[in-house]
Amino acid sequence: MTIAPQKENTARPVTPLGILVQQLQQILELVAKEQNISLEVAAKIQQVWQLAAGIDPYIEAVSTEESAALAALAKKTCAEPWEKRFSDQETVRQLEQEMLSGHLEGQTLKMFVHMTKAKSILEVGMFTGYSALAMAEALPEDGRLVACEVDRYVADFAIDCFQASPHGRKISVEVAPAMETLQKLAAAKESFDLVFIDADKKEYVDYFHLLLDADLVPSGGFICVDNTLLQGQPYLPPDQRTPNGEAIAQFNRIVAADPRVEQVLLPLRDGLTIIRRI
Numbered sequence: 001m002t003i004a005p006q007k008e009n010t011a012r013p014v015t016p017l018g019i020l021v022q023q024l025q026q027i028l029e030l031v032a033k034e035q036n037i038s039l040e041v042a043a044k045i046q047q048v049w050q051l052a053a054g055i056d057p058y059i060e061a062v063s064t065e066e067s068a069a070l071a072a073l074a075k076k077t078c079a080e081p082w083e084k085r086f087s088d089q090e091t092v093r094q095l096e097q098e099m100l101s102g103h104l105e106g107q108t109l110k111m112f113v114h115m116t117k118a119k120s121i122l123e124v125g126m127f128t129g130y131s132a133l134a135m136a137e138a139l140p141e142d143g144r145l146v147a148c149e150v151d152r153y154v155a156d157f158a159i160d161c162f163q164a165s166p167h168g169r170k171i172s173v174e175v176a177p178a179m180e181t182l183q184k185l186a187a188a189k190e191s192f193d194l195v196f197i198d199a200d201k202k203e204y205v206d207y208f209h210l211l212l213d214a215d216l217v218p219s220g221g222f223i224c225v226d227n228t229l230l231q232g233q234p235y236l237p238p239d240q241r242t243p244n245g246e247a248i249a250q251f252n253r254i255v256a257a258d259p260r261v262e263q264v265l266l267p268l269r270d271g272l273t274i275i276r277r278i
């Protein structure tokens with residue numbers, strides 16, 4: 001039987017679909033070594049692999065291409081030696097290229113900005129700035145995006161990349177723990193049409209509550225939240241959950257029970273929840 005070649009990509013899978021495809025690939029490799037497997041079973045597994053492995057590449061192929069500035073930012077992020085930056089104490093925590101949201105999610109967020117006609121955006125967790133720049137590309141000329149990031153090194157990395165885009169000037173970066181920045185914005189009576197949460201999973205509930213309690217998101221505003229499927233952990237048996245998986249399971253329960261909002265969890269990449277304040 002034919003074993004499909006693995007796509008060259010040094011990033012490890014971090015989405016339920018990516019993990020599923022990797023596991024199917026491993027099963028295919030085992031099947032190829034097994035003498036007694038029926039041809040019918042082997043062909044079925046090959047079909048299942050093709051069905052799963054084709055989804056993301058196909059969606060990427062038929063979705064609008066990312067801008068040159070976003071492509072350059074993603075390439076620079078992949079080339080950065082993140083482990084060395086952490087061991088040299090240049091970053092405050094271990095960062096990794098897998099944190100970058102990328103083409104599909106960036107294009108989705110960009111569409112949401114167009115669809116909602118948002119003029120003010122808050123991002124909680126910027127990393128190298130991919131999602132911030134993608135959303136800024138959809139903002140009008142007088143639109144603004146405030147991005148929260150705790151790590152000075154990666155904030156400077158992003159600011160440097162923003163300079164390569166005419167949309168970069170719409171972004172201002174707040175380097176501090178996100179809860180501190182949110183409290184500062186709340187004290188200044190700021191409000192945002194759209195918020196993208198993508199920072200510390202264990203703080204998601206705190207971000208959500210503060211955004212609503214302090215009216216940082218007014219009625220009719222939107223909150224998009226990344227990693228709400230966290231590699232499948234919220235729906236897998238609880239004893240298989242990491243602390244982040246438990247935090248996301250709890251976050252999803254709390255949002256679902258909050259009468260101030262309506263929401264939908266989209267199975268895009270690692271899960272993207274769209275919340276509307278009623």
Ligand SMILES: C[S@@+](CC[C@H](N)C(=O)[O-])C[C@H]1O[C@@H](n2cnc3c(N)ncnc32)[C@H](O)[C@@H]1O
Binds near residue numbers: 100101125127131151
């Ligand atoms: C998953 S990455 C964000 C990816 C980015 N949104 C993108 O699409 O490319 C999470 C980022 O949040 C930052 N972060 C984690 N905890 C934070 C906190 N408490 N306050 C502010 N930033 C935080 C990390 O340093 C990291 O850069």
